[in-house]
Amino acid sequence: MKKYQLGEFEEIVILTIAVLYKEAYGVAIKNEIETRITRNVSMGAMHTALVRLEDKGYIKSFNGDATEDRMGRPRRYYQITALGKKAMEYSRSTRNDLWNSIPKVALDLKIVG
Amino acid sequence: MPPKFFHRFLRWFCNPRLLDRIEGDLLEVYFDRVHRSGKQKADLRFIIDVILLLRPAIIRRTEMHSYSNTGMLGNYFMVAWRNILRSKTFSFINIGGLSLGVTCSLLIFLWINDELSVDKFNSNPDIYSVYERVFSEGKIDAGPWTPGELAAELKHQVPEIKYSSPIWNHNEELFTLDDKKINYRGISADSDFFKMFNYTLLKGTPETALRDPDAIAVSRRMAEAFFGSPEEAYGSMIRIGNQKDLRITAVFENVPDNSSEKFEFVGNWHYLLETVQWLKVWIYRAPFTYIQLHPGTDPAKVESKIKDFLTPFLTPTHGEGYKTELGLQPYGDMYLHSRFEEGVPAGGRIENLKLFGLIAVFILLIACINFMNLSTARSVKRAKEVGVRKTMGAFRSYLVTQFIGEAMLLTFLAIVLAIGLVAITLPYFNLVTEKHIALPFTSLSFWGLLIALLVVTGFIAGAYPAFFLSSLNPIKILKGSLKADPRSLLFRKTLVVFQFILVIIFIACTSTISRQVEYMQSKNVGFDKENLVYIPLQGDLYVKFEAFKQQLLNKPGIVNVTRSTNAPTDINTHEYDLEWEGKNPEDKVVAIHNGIGYDFLPMMNIQILQGRNFSKEFISDTTGFIINETALKLIGYDDPIGRPLSFFQKRGTIVGVVKDFHLKSLKDPIMPLIMFLGEDAHWGYVLVKTQAGMTQEGIAGIENVFKDFEPEYPLRYYFADEEFQKLYSSERTVNKFSISFSVLAIVIACLGLFGLTMFTAEQRKKEIGIRKAIGATTFSIVSMLSNDIVKLVIISTAFALPIAWFAMDKWIAQFAYQASLSFWLFIGPALLTLIIALVTTSFQAIKAAIADPVTSLKSE
Numbered sequence: 001m002k003k004y005q006l007g008e009f010e011e012i013v014i015l016t017i018a019v020l021y022k023e024a025y026g027v028a029i030k031n032e033i034e035t036r037i038t039r040n041v042s043m044g045a046m047h048t049a050l051v052r053l054e055d056k057g058y059i060k061s062f063n064g065d066a067t068e069d070r071m072g073r074p075r076r077y078y079q080i081t082a083l084g085k086k087a088m089e090y091s092r093s094t095r096n097d098l099w100n101s102i103p104k105v106a107l108d109l110k111i112v113g
Numbered sequence: 114m115p116p117k118f119f120h121r122f123l124r125w126f127c128n129p130r131l132l133d134r135i136e137g138d139l140l141e142v143y144f145d146r147v148h149r150s151g152k153q154k155a156d157l158r159f160i161i162d163v164i165l166l167l168r169p170a171i172i173r174r175t176e177m178h179s180y181s182n183t184g185m186l187g188n189y190f191m192v193a194w195r196n197i198l199r200s201k202t203f204s205f206i207n208i209g210g211l212s213l214g215v216t217c218s219l220l221i222f223l224w225i226n227d228e229l230s231v232d233k234f235n236s237n238p239d240i241y242s243v244y245e246r247v248f249s250e251g252k253i254d255a256g257p258w259t260p261g262e263l264a265a266e267l268k269h270q271v272p273e274i275k276y277s278s279p280i281w282n283h284n285e286e287l288f289t290l291d292d293k294k295i296n297y298r299g300i301s302a303d304s305d306f307f308k309m310f311n312y313t314l315l316k317g318t319p320e321t322a323l324r325d326p327d328a329i330a331v332s333r334r335m336a337e338a339f340f341g342s343p344e345e346a347y348g349s350m351i352r353i354g355n356q357k358d359l360r361i362t363a364v365f366e367n368v369p370d371n372s373s374e375k376f377e378f379v380g381n382w383h384y385l386l387e388t389v390q391w392l393k394v395w396i397y398r399a400p401f402t403y404i405q406l407h408p409g410t411d412p413a414k415v416e417s418k419i420k421d422f423l424t425p426f427l428t429p430t431h432g433e434g435y436k437t438e439l440g441l442q443p444y445g446d447m448y449l450h451s452r453f454e455e456g457v458p459a460g461g462r463i464e465n466l467k468l469f470g471l472i473a474v475f476i477l478l479i480a481c482i483n484f485m486n487l488s489t490a491r492s493v494k495r496a497k498e499v500g501v502r503k504t505m506g507a508f509r510s511y512l513v514t515q516f517i518g519e520a521m522l523l524t525f526l527a528i529v530l531a532i533g534l535v536a537i538t539l540p541y542f543n544l545v546t547e548k549h550i551a552l553p554f555t556s557l558s559f560w561g562l563l564i565a566l567l568v569v570t571g572f573i574a575g576a577y578p579a580f581f582l583s584s585l586n587p588i589k590i591l592k593g594s595l596k597a598d599p600r601s602l603l604f605r606k607t608l609v610v611f612q613f614i615l616v617i618i619f620i621a622c623t624s625t626i627s628r629q630v631e632y633m634q635s636k637n638v639g640f641d642k643e644n645l646v647y648i649p650l651q652g653d654l655y656v657k658f659e660a661f662k663q664q665l666l667n668k669p670g671i672v673n674v675t676r677s678t679n680a681p682t683d684i685n686t687h688e689y690d691l692e693w694e695g696k697n698p699e700d701k702v703v704a705i706h707n708g709i710g711y712d713f714l715p716m717m718n719i720q721i722l723q724g725r726n727f728s729k730e731f732i733s734d735t736t737g738f739i740i741n742e743t744a745l746k747l748i749g750y751d752d753p754i755g756r757p758l759s760f761f762q763k764r765g766t767i768v769g770v771v772k773d774f775h776l777k778s779l780k781d782p783i784m785p786l787i788m789f790l791g792e793d794a795h796w797g798y799v800l801v802k803t804q805a806g807m808t809q810e811g812i813a814g815i816e817n818v819f820k821d822f823e824p825e826y827p828l829r830y831y832f833a834d835e836e837f838q839k840l841y842s843s844e845r846t847v848n849k850f851s852i853s854f855s856v857l858a859i860v861i862a863c864l865g866l867f868g869l870t871m872f873t874a875e876q877r878k879k880e881i882g883i884r885k886a887i888g889a890t891t892f893s894i895v896s897m898l899s900n901d902i903v904k905l906v907i908i909s910t911a912f913a914l915p916i917a918w919f920a921m922d923k924w925i926a927q928f929a930y931q932a933s934l935s936f937w938l939f940i941g942p943a944l945l946t947l948i949i950a951l952v953t954t955s956f957q958a959i960k961a962a963i964a965d966p967v968t969s970l971k972s973e
Contacts, residue, residue, distance in 0.1 A: 026138030027145075043142070044165035047135055051170045061134075069144050073137030 004087035005056065011091055012037070013049045014058060017078050018088070025064065025075040026050075050078065058084030115143050116156050119163045127166070128173045135166065185511070186518075192498070193519040197526075203491065204523070206868040207484050210861045211527035211574070214480030215566060216534040217857050218473035220542055222562060223535075223550050225466050230371045231448045235311045239275070240444040241412060243267070243402040245423065246456035248436035253456035255440070257447070259402040260426070261392030264303060267402070271419060273410045276305035279400040280374070281385055281392070284649070287826055288378075289352040290339045294827060297335055299378035301385040307363065309405045316347035317363030323381050329353070330363035330379040355652065355825050359384070370549045373448040395426040396689075403444060416441045435701075465847070472854055475615050479858055481574040482608045483865030484520065488578035489601050490872050492585070499582050500590030512583035520575020524567050532563075545849050577604075606905060609869070612862045613909035613946065614916070619855040620942035621917035622924075623848075625934060629925060630848045632779075632932035633841055639774025640681065641718035644672075644805055645833035647680060647798040648815065651826040655795050661822050662799075668814025670807035675710035678797035681717065682836040684776040684786070691787065692759040693748045704744060705776055705784045706760065708791020714739070714771065716802050724754040724769030727790045735790050736765035742773045744785035760787050778840035782929035859946065863953040866902065870954040874898060874961035881961055882969035891962045898958035899951055906950050910943040917942075 006014070016032045017024040026046070033041050053059045064075035080088070114120075127135060139162055146155035197204040243263065246255035261279055268277040285296040307319035307330070314322065315333060322330050329351070331339075336346035343364035350358045359380070368375055391397050406415060419439045427437055442450070442458050451461035499512060536552055543550055553559040581601060654661060662674040679686060684707050691704045713719075714726045722742070727734045738758050740748070750756045753767045773783050791797065803811030812830070819828045874881070881894055917939060925931045 026134060027141045030138070030142070042165040043135065043139060043162045044168050044171065047131065047138075047166065048168050048170040051131065063133075067141075070137040070141050073133050073140065075137060076134035 004090040006058070006087050006091050007049070007052075009045065010049045010053055011088075013046065014053055014080065014084060014088060017059060018080055022077075024078045029078070053084070054078075056083075056087075057081060058087050115140070115159045119160050123163045123166065126172050128171055131171060135171070139163070189515045189518055190522070192515075193522050196495075196519070197523070200491075200494075202871065203487055203868055206864045207487060207523055208527045208530065210480045210483045210864045211524060211570065212530035212534060213857055213861050214477045215524075215528055215531035215570065216538070217854065218477045218566070219531055219535050220538065221469050221473035223539075223552075224542075224546060224548070225470055227371065227548055227550050228449065228462060228466055232371070232373050232445050234369060234371065235444060237309070237311070237405065238443065238445070239406045239408060239410070240309055241404055241406065241441040242444055242447050243404060243419075244440050244442055244453070244458075245398065246438050246440060246453070248438075248456075255453035255456045257401050257442075258398040259400060259439075260395045260398050260423070261386065261389075261400050262395065263423070264400075264402045264404070267404060267419060267422065268305075270422075271415065273406050273415050273418075274404045275407045276309045276405040277403065278303035278306045278309060279382060279402050280306075281382075281389075281400040282376075283380070285829070286354055286378075287651075288335070288339070289355060289825070290349075293339055294825070295335075295338060296827060296829070297377040299376040299380060300374065301380040301382050303382045305405075306379060307365075309403065312368065313366040315343045315364045315366055322363035323379065325360070325362065326381055326383045326387075327357070327359050328362040328381050329359040330365055331361055332365055332377045333367050335377045336361070336364045353380070357384070395423075396430045404441075412441055412443075469850065472619075475619075476854060476858055476861065477570060478573070479612050479615055479865075480861050481570060482612050483861065483868065484523070484574035485577045486605050486608055486865055487868045487872070488516075488520075488575075489581050489605060490869060492578065492582050492601075495582055496585055496590045499585050500587040503585075503587035504591065509583045513579045516579035516582055517572060517575040520578070521567060521571035524571040524574060527570075528563060528567055545846060547846075605869070606901075609866070609905050610909045610912070612865065613906055613950070614913040616855075616858045616862045617909055617913035617943055617946050618917045618920070619851070619858045620946060621914065621939050622921055623851040623855045624938050624942050625917075625921040625925065625932075626844070626848050626851050628938060629928065629932045630841060630844050633844070633928070633930070634838060636779060636930065638779075638837070639719065639772060641716075642681070642833040642837055644803045644808065644811075645681065645717075646801045646803060646808075646811065646815065646830050647677075647833060648801065648819070648828065648830045650676075650795075650797055650799060651829075652823045654799070654823055655793075655797075657822055658792070658799070661818065664818045664821070665801060665814060668811070668818065670804050670810030671801060671814055672804050673712055673716045673802040675712035675716050675800050676708075676791060676794070676797055677710065677713055677800055678708035678791050678794050680798055680831070680836065681800065681833055682777070682840060688760065688787075690760065690762070691785075693750070694757060695749070702747060703784070704747075704760070704787050706787045706789065707776075708794045708797065709739075709788050710792055710800075711790075713788075713800070716800065717774075719774055720772040722770045722772055724767065726769060731768075733766075734768060736763060737768040737790065738765050739769040739771060739788045740767060741771050741783070741786040743783050744787055745770050747785045758787070760789075763789065765789070779930040780840075780928050859949060863949060866950055866953050867957065870898065870902070870957040874957050878961065878964075878969045881964070882966035885962075885966040886970065891959070894962035895955055895958040898961065899954045902950050902954045903947065906943075906947045910946075914939050914943065 012033060013029065016029050016036070020028055020032055026043075029050075030041050030043070030046055033039065033046075050059070050061075054061060058081060059078045060081050061076050061078045064077050066072050066074045123136065123139070124132065139159065142162075143155050143159050146158055197208075242257055243259055244255055244257045245259055246253050259279070261281070264277040264279040268274045279302065281301045283299050283301065285298050287294060287296055302323065304323040307314060307322045314330075317330065322328065331346060331351075333343055336343045339351060340346035340349060346361050346364055349361050351361060352358050363379075365379075368377075386392055392400065406412060416439075419441075422439050423437045424435075428435055438456070440457065446458065449461055449463040449466065450458040452459055454460070502512060502515075532552070539550060539552065542548075650658075658676060665671050665674045677684075684705055686706055688704055688706050689701065691702050696702075709727070711727050711729060714721060724739070727737060727739065731737070738760065740753070740758075745753055748758070750767070753770055756767050758765055758767055771788075775783060776786060801811065801815060815830060816828055819826075877898075884894060918934070921934060925934065
């Protein structure tokens with residue numbers, strides 16, 4: 001279980017990075033998350049998640065070009081590593097397993113209820 | 114632009130690795146927001162964003178976290194330990210000097226702590242002492258002596274007062290139970306006494322303890338002495354003063370050492386009033402008055418309310434225009450603030466406490482300076498280590514931590530040693546200070562003090578060497594081109610000068626104090642106090658005095674016998690009603706009075722200047738007065754003999770004038786003295802002059818005769834010269850203290866000098882070798898090495914002497930009779946310090962100078 005640790009928010013962030021592919025940098029990720037799941041994301045929360053993901057080796061980052069609207073600070077682009085991909089897959093498969101193990105009745109009842 | 118402050122704040126706390134990307138993102142979002150919703154909103158969101166960024170993952174790492182500290186600490190500890198062992202002499206000087214300093218300051222702190230604890234067990238903050246201030250001749254005299262009925266009257270008239278009690282200190286009273294006769298000191302107080310104060314009652318209750326007129330409360334000690342146990346004593350009868358049987362209605366635990374009031378019994382106030390009638394007279398002020406206010410009462414309000422309380426009671430006697438006021442002082446403050454100035458409590462013991470506290474700090478500082486000096490001087494030895502550590506990537510802060518830690522380690526060892534020293538010296542210390550201090554190992558504040566001492570001393574001693582050593586440039590060190598820094602040399606010299614300023618001040622002050630104490634003890638007091646014994650009048654001895662005297666004169670070794678209403682070392686009965694012809698009725702004068710026997714003046718060898726002594730041939734002498742020079746000056750009669758005087762409710766004439774003699778200690782000026790014939794006085798002392806060298810026989814004779822006359826009373830007698838010495842016991846304590854502190858200070862400072870010279874001699878070993886080889890004499894080398902020290906001590910003297918002079922000029926002002934502050938009293942100590950310093954340094958210098966140059970030169 002301890003094999004790939006991926007928190008819920010971290011998972012959202014890493015998925016968003018995957019979605020954005022070549023355009024995954026701070027502000028873009030933030031905007032993407034906010035539009036997709038209509039949830040306010042603070043800069044602090046997001047960067048914490050990014051730092052954690054990077055520390056775990058699930059993503060890596062590199063500097064892009066400096067732009068004027070950032071007053072010369074380069075964009076930092078994030079990219080998913082092989083390990084990160086495994087972690088995502090692991091997370092997905094555990095969820096799928098769980099989904100598959102739900103007896104049909106339970107969900108039916110849920111719908112009825 | 115985003116808010117500057119928060120932007121800066123972000124840059125300050127943010128991990129530098131993340132700063133660029135986060136800052137970039139923030140700015141991008143910010144400018145976007147400025148476009149969309151205006152600057153104000155964007156600013157606000159920016160601030161919120163910055164605050165929300167305060168997360169552990171984003172905040173900058175402090176340096177401490179980034180290295181594994183346990184391994185390094187182990188290494189520091191090992192290196193420190195090796196350093197202590199490698200240079201044993203320096204470690205000894207460092208640890209020894211520090212531990213002497215710490216011992217001294219620990220003792221002083223223990224003493225201060227003990228003094229501060231006095232009376233604090235009576236912790237009720239609502240208890241106040243009532244004191245009176247009297248305005249006369251433009252002066253304000255104040256003191257805690259109040260009329261006997263004041264306490265009861267105050268409680269009666271002022272509703273804010275919950276309890277009140279006067280306290281009267283008895284002389285020793287004789288207690289008898291069957292065959293047992295023991296004298297005890299005690300007090301009399303009102304029935305509120307045990308309700309106000311926190312004296313633990315073993316038997317009885319605060320309400321009933323002193324309720325009945327024949328009630329008495331006794332201490333556990335007294336109960337055990339008479340009855341074997343408090344239980345047995347409770348409810349029993351005991352006889353006081355061979356007169357009256359009292360019932361023991363309470364037994365209290367022995368009064369703790371840290372109580373300013375020491376007593377073995379508490380008698381009932383109303384019984385006291387029966388025996389000491391004049392306590393009911395309002396103009397006689399002798400007892401103390403204590404009140405306890407209701408909780409939450411503002412003492413200032415009560416104080417202003419009772420300010421003029423005494424006036425209606427006193428004006429009938431003293432007349433209109435007599436100005437007197439009452440004031441309040443918290444009970445817990447009385448012990449330390451017992452001196453009054455301008456009618457308000459101004460100081461007292463607290464001043465000594467502050468002074469010695471300061472001395473403790475200074476001695477500790479002298480010891481710390483040794484440490485600083487030796488560490489910086491020897492920095493060259495540690496420089497290589499610093500160079501290597503720096504090259505290997507040690508930050509400066511690590512080195513600072515290391516060296517301060519090392520200082521802490523040495524301080525720790527010094528403190529451990531000091532605690533041992535304190536344990537050894539404490540019994541002697543208690544003897545000198547007359548205290549019962551024990552090392553309070555169970556008290557949390559003591560450990561707190563030790564830790565504070567460790568941290569503060571370690572920091573002061575270690576900070577400069579740490580910053581100095583860690584500032585060295587590794588390239589220079591490792592290339593070997595490190596030169597002794599002239600600034601650090603100057604700094605060392607400054608510190609040495611500072612040390613010696615303190616040392617010289619200490620010694621100069623000590624020599625002045627010693628001089629004054631010696632002066633007071635040896636100055637001619639104006640009467641012959643040698644071979645003089647005095648016995649308090651007890652029982653009905655005053656009636657049988659003449660027969661007693663004749664019996665005594667028959668005994669061997671007894672030369673003369675007379676009597677006096679006061680002990681000759683403490684003639685202090687004040688009187689305010691002196692009247693003479695031509696006196697300005699506005700003037701309020703205070704005079705001392707003393708009743709004397711016919712033989713008093715000749716026996717005491719007091720010189721009569723005018724007139725004659727009292728004589729049995731003149732019956733009128735019972736209303737005669739003999740006055741001293743000071744009194745004559747006050748009265749101002751040109752030809753005083755036969756002139757009238759009214760005093761102590763007596764009218765009479767002056768029969769003689771005597772040369773001034775000291776009535777009390779030399780701290781107090783000689784007051785106007787009026788002596789009357791006291792052959793039939795009911796109180797006072799029998800004065801016995803013994804033959805020189807036959808004191809033993811004399812005392813044996815007194816014991817014999819006294820037993821015949823007063824078998825019921827145990828004999829008490831005092832030697833005048835001993836009592837005279839006792840007057841200066843507090844000054845002698847201060848003197849002993851200051852002598853020991855000065856010795857300590859100079860020992861510690863010289864330890865430091867010793868270390869420094871040893872170090873210099875070692876550094877200049879080759880130079881000395883070459884000089885000798887070329888032909889320098891031993892003397893020239895010794896003087897070369899000691900030159901600096903002489904200069905430093907002379908500079909210190911120049912600073913120290915004015916300070917010492919100023920301080921001592923103030924100190925000596927408290928004495929009415931002062932030893933003259935001579936020049937030598939100050940130059941002497943400076944010379945002494947110089948000589949001691951020279952001896953210390955030349956010991957090393959000579960050792961270096963007579964060493965064979967061959968050994969020092971061939972080693973390379």
